[in-house]
Amino acid sequence: MExxxxxxxxxxxYFIRPFFFTPYDTKEHWDVNINMIRFRIISSIVIxxxxxxYIFIDNGSSFFFKLYFGLTASGLCVYFFVxxxxxxxxxxxxxxxxxxxxxKDLIYLIIDESEIKINxxxxxxxxxxxxxxxxxxxxxxxxxxxxxxxxxxxSAEKELMNYIDIISQKCEGFNAEAKLRxxxxxxxxxxxxxxxxxxxxxxxxxxFDNGEYARLIKLLSSLTExxxxxxxxxxxx
Numbered sequence: 001m002e003x004x005x006x007x008x009x010x011x012x013x014y015f016i017r018p019f020f021f022t023p024y025d026t027k028e029h030w031d032v033n034i035n036m037i038r039f040r041i042i043s044s045i046v047i048x049x050x051x052x053x054y055i056f057i058d059n060g061s062s063f064f065f066k067l068y069f070g071l072t073a074s075g076l077c078v079y080f081f082v083x084x085x086x087x088x089x090x091x092x093x094x095x096x097x098x099x100x101x102x103x104k105d106l107i108y109l110i111i112d113e114s115e116i117k118i119n120x121x122x123x124x125x126x127x128x129x130x131x132x133x134x135x136x137x138x139x140x141x142x143x144x145x146x147x148x149x150x151x152x153x154x155s156a157e158k159e160l161m162n163y164i165d166i167i168s169q170k171c172e173g174f175n176a177e178a179k180l181r182x183x184x185x186x187x188x189x190x191x192x193x194x195x196x197x198x199x200x201x202x203x204x205x206x207x208f209d210n211g212e213y214a215r216l217i218k219l220l221s222s223l224t225e226x227x228x229x230x231x232x233x234x235x236x237x
Contacts, residue, residue, distance in 0.1 A: 004219055006109040006212055008204035010101045011174045013108060013122070014167045016202035018160055019187060020120055021149040023197035024133045099123045108204065111219060118201065133199055135224055137192040142229040146185035149200050186233070 008016075099122045107124055110117040115134045123129035148160065161178040168174050190199040207213035217228050 002112065004111045004215075005107050006111070006207075006216060007105045008108045008206065009105055010103065011171050012204040012206060013101065013106055014171060014174065015176050016108075016146075016204060017120060018163055019146055019148060019202045020118060020131075020200060021197075022118065022131055022133050022190075022199040022201075023192070023195045024131065024137075024199070098129075109201070109216070111216075111223070113223060116201075133190065133192070137194060138190055138224050138226060139193055140191040140229070141220060141224070141226050142189045142191075143186055143203075143232050144189045145181055145183055145232065146187045146202055147181040147200075149198075188228075 101122045106122060107119050110119065110124070110130075114136070115132050117124075118131040118133075119129075120131050121129040157178070157180055160180070164176055164178040168176075185205065186203045188199075188201040188203065190201065192199065203213055203216075207216070217230070220226070221228055
């Protein structure tokens with residue numbers, strides 16, 4: 001199986017990290033935690049409904065009031081004990097697995113015949129640290145302006161400014177302005193078959209000059225038989 005690697009500079013890698021998103025997470029994390037996530041979702045729905053039934057059983061409340069109250073409580077439980085909790089676990093895991101790069105250039109994408117792997121944590125020797133997306137799930141690929149994915153909008157601008165400040169102090173020559181959207185930078189927006197969430201793969205600026213962008217588009221088109229929508233770049237020219 002042929003494996004294709006795409007590299008970028010350390011400064012580019014640091015800059016594009018906040019703008020990357022995929023709903024697939026890492027293979028290890030998804031395989032290990034999916035049953036636990038299902039258990040927490042079911043528990044967060046069933047327990048509040050049971051509690052609601054018994055707390056209102058003798059007070060004459062209507063069935064629809066009980067149902068409304070129970071579903072509201074279930075929704076809150078799902079949000080706090082599933083979504084927020086799992087996000088915190090993911091943040092803690094990523095922080096533990098992250099290896100700060102020391103080399104000038106590092107691997108950013110790894111693509112073979114079955115999947116795209118994203119080296120978001122600079123830890124390619126550890127499968128737990130490689131985010132991925134199966135090529136068989138891809139439906140559409142489109143070039144868009146680089147923007148912070150909507151899934152990361154909560155307190156996004158302030159967090160992005162803090163991140164840019166930290167990296168500016170850490171990396172010599174790193175100079176970037178924190179924005180939620182850039183009109184002169186680009187990313188791939190990828191639609192998937194089995195999830196309503198899109199993936200976003202930022203494109204390093206240097207790839208447009210060194211031929212890596214063209215190689216990436218050609219490779220993805222060949223492996224997926226999907227014609228990449230490059231309308232934005234064509235119009236920009």
